Amino acid sequence: MSAPLLLELSLLLAQGMLTLAMGLAVVRMLRGPRAQDRVLALDVLYVSGMLVLLTIGMRTGSTHFFDAALIVGMLGFVTTAALGRFLLRGEVIE
């Protein structure tokens, strides 16, 4: 098996698994049962989405997807921190 074909198949399989992980996180986000479960599911969702972006970048050989993944990672952390603070205090900025 040639190297590009092996890489292509592995990346395709990994993309499928990561997309499945995103789907499971969405199920947990819809099911709840409490608000903190939904925030946690959102965290898993954005990390899996970031990894899907990285695998797309590796498949296409483009470096633009890396920048998108960086933005997703940083905004995702801000989201989790802000929502955690909201659940704790009832407001984000006091």
Added chain:
Amino acid sequence: MTLAAEPGLVVAVLASLLVLLGATVTLVGALGLLRLSSFYERVHASTMGTTLGMASVLLASMLLFSALGTRPVLRELVIIVFMTVSTPIGFVLLVRAARHRDAAVGREPEVVTTGTPGGTDRDGPDAPLE
């Protein structure tokens, strides 16, 4: 495959293994997020994807782009370091909020039993706000 140059077989095998490891770990973490029965166990499961899964895929990306380019690509280290630092901070905030909310509705915040995968959720839905 639209890569500019062809990666060598060793690089391809290593990158494939790392990507598959990362995807598997992330999938197992998401499965735990869905099947474990209390919030504190679910936090534990979901950190698999945000630590080992993330690092494996980023290392594979680093390896592949370094092999294709003329010089080592270290940009991925930015995400690795940032995620490693930020994930615990976010989860500590979230778990502190969860303990606070558990105490507010009179629930016992400690995890007392081992997980029962596939069972119904031990936590009920949110109580309506006054």
